[in-house]
Amino acid sequence: MSFRSVFIAVVIAFALILSAFLINRARPKAETEQAAAEFVRASGKCAECHARSQYSVVHEYEISKHAQKSVSCLDCHQAAQGQEKKDHHGFVIASVPLTAANCRSCHEQIYQQFVRSRHAAPAWAAIHGEKGLTPEQVNFSETYQPGGTRRPPHPFVTAEGASAMASGCERCHSVGKPNPDGTIGTCTACHTRHTSSVAIARLPSTCGQCHLGPDHSQIEIYEESKHGVMFAAQERLLNLSVAPKDLTTRDMFVPTCATCHMSGINGLGVTHDPSERLSYYLANAISEKRPNYAAAQAKMKQVCAQCHTAAVIDPVYQRAEAVVTATNEKVTAAKEVIDGLRKDGALSSPPFSQPIDFVYFDFWHYDGRTAKHAAFMGGADFVQWHGNYPMLRKTAELNAMADELRRNHGKK
Ligand code: HEC
Ligand code: HEC
Ligand code: HEC
Ligand code: HEC
Ligand code: HEC
């Protein structure tokens, strides 16, 4: 055999191996990796039954990154540490509702960010106080979110009753519910159970499930802001499913809630603690600066700076901070009216039993908050007609009601 034919044979053989490799590499991971017997058993068998009875569950899973990466049904549905097990058609699965424990096994670092956020224990404590939380959980959370967890239950718990809590408050605030397995909260509020998708988590409507209504109108404010208008117009041009570490402003050139509050766009760090970029406690009646005011504001401005110049960003903050100061003054004045009535005995009933209690509550909890949130997030209509105007009107109402209460008190 001549050298020439040996050489050709070697070249052809190499080319064949290389092309087999390239073809194989081009095949989806799911196809090349799923061959593992364990994966077929733990997903194929579950899917066989469940595709018949709950097609949607299996389909959502099949289009997930998890399926691509060979994370099986059983990987999530097996009992995590501290969970009860049960036999299930030849498998052993968790017999309790799944929790963050079933995700943290593979996403520990994210769980650690989440658990120090206000989406964890403080969200639950906003309704039920410390009830259900261990002293360790309260102490842990308090080191990151001072005052968020060590507090009494909300007065509405007894005023409105258990059914209102179970179908109302808890539907949103259970994002931070303490679980019997010792973990806190759920990851599926933003990722859904089976798509486990970053694309869904980045949609404004995902956050808007809870962040809506007169007491925290974030989705409504966003929708009327330039950002929301641009998102509605250009959503289909955005690439919402890029992995966080690769996400750039080329993929998302319009911001959503996640971009400003969580994403690691253009190499900034991703966070599961949305407090990191907040400089005020805007949800409070009187909004104080947060302990990390300067660092937090710098972090948020750095996000804005991925798309804007300082000439656009700084005036937004200047105007919004002026709204915070002015709203604090208005709420303080209203509070002095109520406190004065209580001090003089003209208002002696328990909280939330007289109309004036509700006018004052709506004053700061609806209108004051709305004005402040909207000033930062580009909602002019909400600063004015759902914020300052109702505060002006309710100031007149409050004063009239206070006069009436004092007159009646004088007669007694
Ligand atoms: C032989 C068919 C079959 C197989 C295999 C099967 N399931 Fe099921 N599964 C069912 C049926 C039927 C139900 C309805 C309740 C029941 O009978 O347990 C169910 C219910 C469930 C539920 C609802 C909660 C509960 O505990 O009842 C979950 C979650 C579940 N299956 C997950 C899985 C997972 C994960 C696998 C694979 C590890 C799997 N199933 C394998 C038939 C099956
Ligand atoms: C990323 C983790 C994860 C994977 C992977 C996963 N599940 Fe689930 N599944 C969940 C969570 C979380 C729930 C909500 C459970 C709860 O409330 O107890 C759930 C609920 C269910 C339910 C009850 C749904 C209902 O609406 O009644 C079924 C059935 C189920 N899963 C089957 C499957 C099957 C079959 C697979 C694979 C094809 C699978 N799951 C893969 C996390 C997962
Ligand atoms: C057995 C390990 C395992 C478990 C359990 C698990 N995951 Fe994952 N998850 C992965 C892997 C692997 C990836 C792919 C990572 C990558 O591509 O870099 C992933 C990716 C993700 C992503 C990014 C998806 C995307 O669109 O880029 C999300 C979100 C996610 N998981 C959420 C969850 C949630 C929520 C749970 C619990 C309900 C969970 N995971 C349970 C291993 C797991
Ligand atoms: C539609 C979902 C939803 C419902 C229902 C809901 N909340 Fe909230 N709540 C939220 C969101 C979102 C915030 C965060 C607002 C912000 O930071 O601007 C919040 C904030 C709060 C706060 C202020 C933050 C804090 O930790 O002090 C309290 C207190 C509170 N909620 C209590 C309740 C109580 C009590 C109920 C029922 C009477 C209730 N919420 C019903 C979504 C909801
Ligand atoms: C299941 C309901 C729910 C969903 C979904 C949700 N949140 Fe929240 N969020 C809450 C509650 C409840 C609070 C108030 C927690 C507290 O302080 O008591 C909150 C608080 C916040 C805060 C204020 C934190 C602070 O330090 O004051 C930010 C910012 C926030 N959420 C952003 C988001 C973003 C961005 C998304 C979507 C990616 C989102 N949230 C999705 C319920 C939700």
Ligand code: HEC
């Ligand atoms: C308030 C909504 C919200 C909650 C609750 C939430 N996530 Fe996320 N998660 C997001 C958003 C938004 C992103 C995408 C961030 C970005 O755009 O860069 C994300 C990204 C991820 C990723 C991809 C990260 C990466 O770097 O590849 C994983 C994995 C993940 N989340 C897991 C979890 C787990 C586990 C939990 C529960 C402990 C959880 N998430 C709770 C909103 C949430």
Ligand code: HEC
């Ligand atoms: C363009 C960036 C941007 C977008 C988009 C955005 N926000 Fe904000 N958000 C901000 C800024 C800035 C603040 C005020 C920060 C501070 O306190 O320094 C804020 C404040 C908040 C707060 C108030 C927390 C408190 O102290 O009470 C919540 C909750 C919130 N945003 C949720 C959302 C949700 C939900 C969406 C989407 C519907 C959204 N944001 C969209 C920039 C944004």
Ligand code: HEC
């Ligand atoms: C991912 C990119 C992106 C980020 C991040 C972003 N913006 Fe924008 N912003 C836009 C786009 C796109 C527009 C519309 C520009 C136009 O009109 O051409 C816009 C418009 C604006 C406008 C003009 C509104 C009007 O009424 O014309 C202001 C003010 C603004 N942004 C402030 C901010 C602030 C403050 C932040 C950070 C808290 C921020 N933006 C974060 C992309 C972004």
